[in-house]
Amino acid sequence: MLVAQNHEVTVPQDLLLRLADARQRTDELFHLVKSDSLYERPIPERHRIIFYIGHVEAFDWNLLGNRVFGLKSFHPEFDRLFAFGIDPVGGGLPDDKPADWPAQDQVYGYAAKIRQLLDGHLRKETSPAGLDEFSLNTLLNVAIEHRLMHAETLAYMLHQLPLDRKMAPSTGRSVITTEPVRPRMIEIPAGPITLGLERSRTAFGWDNEYDAHTVDVPAFAIDQYKVTNRQYLEFLQAGSYQSKDLWPADGWNWITANNVSHPIFWKRSGDSWLYRGMFDEVPLPLDASVYVSHAEAKAYGRWAGKDLPTEAEWQRAAYATGDGNASQRAYPWGNAAPNERLGNFDFSAWDPTPVNSFPDGNSAFGVADLLGNGWEWTSTPFAPFAGFEPFPFYRGYSADFFDGKHFVMKGGSARTAACMLRSSFRNWFQPHYQYVYAGFRCVSR
Numbered sequence: 001m002l003v004a005q006n007h008e009v010t011v012p013q014d015l016l017l018r019l020a021d022a023r024q025r026t027d028e029l030f031h032l033v034k035s036d037s038l039y040e041r042p043i044p045e046r047h048r049i050i051f052y053i054g055h056v057e058a059f060d061w062n063l064l065g066n067r068v069f070g071l072k073s074f075h076p077e078f079d080r081l082f083a084f085g086i087d088p089v090g091g092g093l094p095d096d097k098p099a100d101w102p103a104q105d106q107v108y109g110y111a112a113k114i115r116q117l118l119d120g121h122l123r124k125e126t127s128p129a130g131l132d133e134f135s136l137n138t139l140l141n142v143a144i145e146h147r148l149m150h151a152e153t154l155a156y157m158l159h160q161l162p163l164d165r166k167m168a169p170s171t172g173r174s175v176i177t178t179e180p181v182r183p184r185m186i187e188i189p190a191g192p193i194t195l196g197l198e199r200s201r202t203a204f205g206w207d208n209e210y211d212a213h214t215v216d217v218p219a220f221a222i223d224q225y226k227v228t229n230r231q232y233l234e235f236l237q238a239g240s241y242q243s244k245d246l247w248p249a250d251g252w253n254w255i256t257a258n259n260v261s262h263p264i265f266w267k268r269s270g271d272s273w274l275y276r277g278m279f280d281e282v283p284l285p286l287d288a289s290v291y292v293s294h295a296e297a298k299a300y301g302r303w304a305g306k307d308l309p310t311e312a313e314w315q316r317a318a319y320a321t322g323d324g325n326a327s328q329r330a331y332p333w334g335n336a337a338p339n340e341r342l343g344n345f346d347f348s349a350w351d352p353t354p355v356n357s358f359p360d361g362n363s364a365f366g367v368a369d370l371l372g373n374g375w376e377w378t379s380t381p382f383a384p385f386a387g388f389e390p391f392p393f394y395r396g397y398s399a400d401f402f403d404g405k406h407f408v409m410k411g412g413s414a415r416t417a418a419c420m421l422r423s424s425f426r427n428w429f430q431p432h433y434q435y436v437y438a439g440f441r442c443v444s445r
């Protein structure tokens with residue numbers, strides 16, 4: 001429980017600006033969808049699009065409305081209906097119909113009223129419930145990052161919507177061309193690395209980022225670049241989707257039961273392959289990162305005689321200073337804040353760029369493209385660090401997924417907000433979920 005204090009604290013204006021910016025991100029996404037398509041379900045394992053219009057607002061309301069401002073619900077039924085997304089484990093896909101959901105204008109009306117009520121109180125610049133400053137900052141950061149995560153997962157979802165059901169925005173990054181990628185591996189000597197985030201009164205982190213701890217990582221070699229479409233095509237052309245011995249047992253069952261024969265972002269066109277971009281289908285960009293599920297990444301690794309990195313190996317390749325002590329960088333490239341010269345992230349593009357587009361973003365060891373341009377699967381099941389405590393106001397955020405059926409991903413995609421590029425941020429998905437902007441690189445030990 002958050003303890004009410006007798007004094008009022010100022011609502012930080014920088015967080016209000018960030019909340020406004022995050023709202024703009026999710027608003028823009030819903031505006032990409034033609035209004036007659038808002039009841040579509042582009043990903044079978046997820047809700048229909050209309051749910052998310054209500055969800056991103058209901059989440060803020062359920063988090064802040066009563067707890068911070070003492071406000072009473074004006075629509076308890078919608079507060080519950082739009083409270084939580086879904087991630088079915090082991091089948092059990094949702095089977096609701098469009099008619100099971102409220103009309104668009106009701107959902108938009110509910111969303112608008114929440115913003116109006118919350119903003120009326122946030123703009124008064126004080127928290128009447130008298131939370132201390134740290135608690136209020138934490139809650140606002142949770143609201144902002146939750147919404148920004150949805151800005152990314154909604155992009156995956158709308159990616160799967162047929163092209164004629166969405167409208168491309170007029171702006172976008174211009175196409176980047178590079179020298180052909182020359183894959184190589186980089187030796188990483190044995191040494192320490194810190195995982196997690198130090199508890200402090202200033203930095204925000206989610207529950208699963210705590211506690212910080214240092215681990216010793218034995219020597220290994222890692223791909224300088226993420227695996228490209230060119231490399232993955234070679235794997236596919238070797239008949240790998242028909243070779244049972246390359247696949248983890250549950251991965252083989254999954255591809256055979258679902259007729260998975262190529263990455264979901266690829267489409268066969270005669271004798272060649274297209275990349276299914278967000279707004280366009282284009283010839284497969286051979287030097288861009290392939291996006292695949294964990295099971296496909298594992299099978300590639302076995303075919304190549306390599307493996308996926310552990311979370312600790314990935315972290316060390318990305319953040320160690322390379323001088324043998326435990327110090328590390330804030331970002332792979334150093335301590336400068338993320339900017340558009342350092343990687344494909346923070347909404348700068350809709351689709352991946354060649355994996356060698358941003359040499360200024362390389363780590364101390366020379367490993368490239370670690371932040372942005374596609375998350376990277378690790379071999380580490382998502383589990384708590386020692387000292388983990390769930391947020392009392394959102395107990396299930398991480399704990400609901402400590403089931404051995406989700407794997408840690410590190411890095412970020414083109415649609416990952418800059419604030420979530422911090423070194424301690426952890427993402428996780430099920431091994432057969434194909435829709436994430438996620439690729440991988442391999443290690444040898």
Ligand SMILES: [Fe+2]
Pocket residue numbers: 055059084085146150
């Ligand atoms: Fe959510």
